[in-house]
Amino acid sequence: MWKDVTAEQWNSWKWQLANRISSLEQLRQVIDLESEEAKEIAACLEKYPMAITPYYATLMDEANRSCPIRMQVIPSVRELQNTEVDQADPLHETIDSPVPGLIHRYPDRVAFLVSGNCAVYCRFCTRKSSTYGRDRICQGADLDKAITYLKNNRHIRDVLLTGGDPLCLSDHTLGSLLEMLRAIESVEIIRVGSRVPVTMPQRITPELCAVLKKYHPIWLNTHFNHPREITAEAQRACEMLANAGIPLGNQSVLLQGINDSPAIMQQLVHGLLRIRVRPYYLYQCDLTEGIGHFRTPVTTGIDIIRKLQGHTSGLAVPTYVIDAPGGGGKIPVNKNYIVSHSAQEIVLQNYEGEVCKYPEISEE
DSSP, X not given: OOTTOOHHHHTOHHHHHHTOBOSHHHHHTTSOOOHHHHHHHHHXXXXXXXXXXXXXXXXXXXXXXXXXXXXXXSOOGGGGOOOTTOBSSTTOTTTXXXXXTEEEEETTEEEEXXXXXXXXXXXXXXXXXXXXXOOOBOOHHHHXXXXXXXXXXXXXOEEEXXXXXXXXXOHHHXXXXXXXXXXXXXXXXXXXXXXXXXXXXXXXXXXXXXXXXXXXXXXXXXXXXXXXXXXXXXXXXXXXXXXXXXXXXXXXXXXXXXXXXXXXXXXXXXXXXXXXXXXXXXXXXXXXXXXXXXXXXXXXHHHHHHHHBTTBOGGGOOEEEEEETTTTEEEEOOOOOEEEEOSSEEEXXXXXXXXXXXXXXXXX
16 A cells, blocks of 8 residues: 655655545555455444554554454444443543633643544544544634633643644644643643554654753653554654653553453563653543443453562553543552551561561551
8 A cells, every 4th residue: 555655755744644544445455354344344434433544554463353453443343332331421521621622630730632633543542432533723712711721720730731642733833832831830740641652653753852852841651552562663752752851651551352461461561661661550441432342340450460560570560540430530440468457567468479467657
């Protein structure tokens, strides 16, 4: 499909974005499709659009429907089958939005939805109903309302830029936004949530890094789900960001049939540390409509963390969380290592099941 594409085009993020696979006809040119699967994909596309960068498409196994890359981005008819627990807005983001584009759930921080565009439409996306196919940018009156809200709420010290994907914005637009935020005295930290280091690493350029570096402290959380996503291109992108002084974290989503095993997760977290990305969160899949087939039992995530704890460095162990339905926020869900607790001692169990005692300090 891309045999006539030049290296200059391929390495341009704007070319990657403009040439995303969005139709069944294009998809047929990069993977093998059986007639029944093609019909199912066509049915899903009537409700949920598809977008896959050429780069990310090359990571797919063209003949294997169970390929962990392919499963993340190829539409499935199962997306049209809601379960009894599915919700249109499980995290109550609409309810927690005081002005367009801002989600204010926690006292001292907000999520700022600055773009509706993504390099790739992940099939398990929490915001698939509100984001897919909507290439909007928070601008004009909506942007003014958001900035005014932040200025008037001086207790907000941390702003997370999300969407969509903030790094789908141009350098100029992103720089202007960062300048506005940095001018607000109470905003101490700006975080960026972006999957482009994984799905479109060409976006990470010296020019972009210069823009981000100008407005430190900037933190960036990206989103690797599987070891096969850690390519030479992704490594280059993450190292450029790290070299620009931007601390990198990773937020994976626990996905059935993709990364729901301790062995795969261990490969992933070790690979991330090698490219200077700290495993941060492992998310339980949300209750969003159309993604029930990706969900695992919560015990699966607990077991993964238990088998990582003690068997690799603590730096490699993410926090397993459930983003609570109803806007309850992120709640850590891990095995309880406390066996008992009294005024005299606390009894603990380590990763090997051994029981240890630690004397409690009496309060004067």
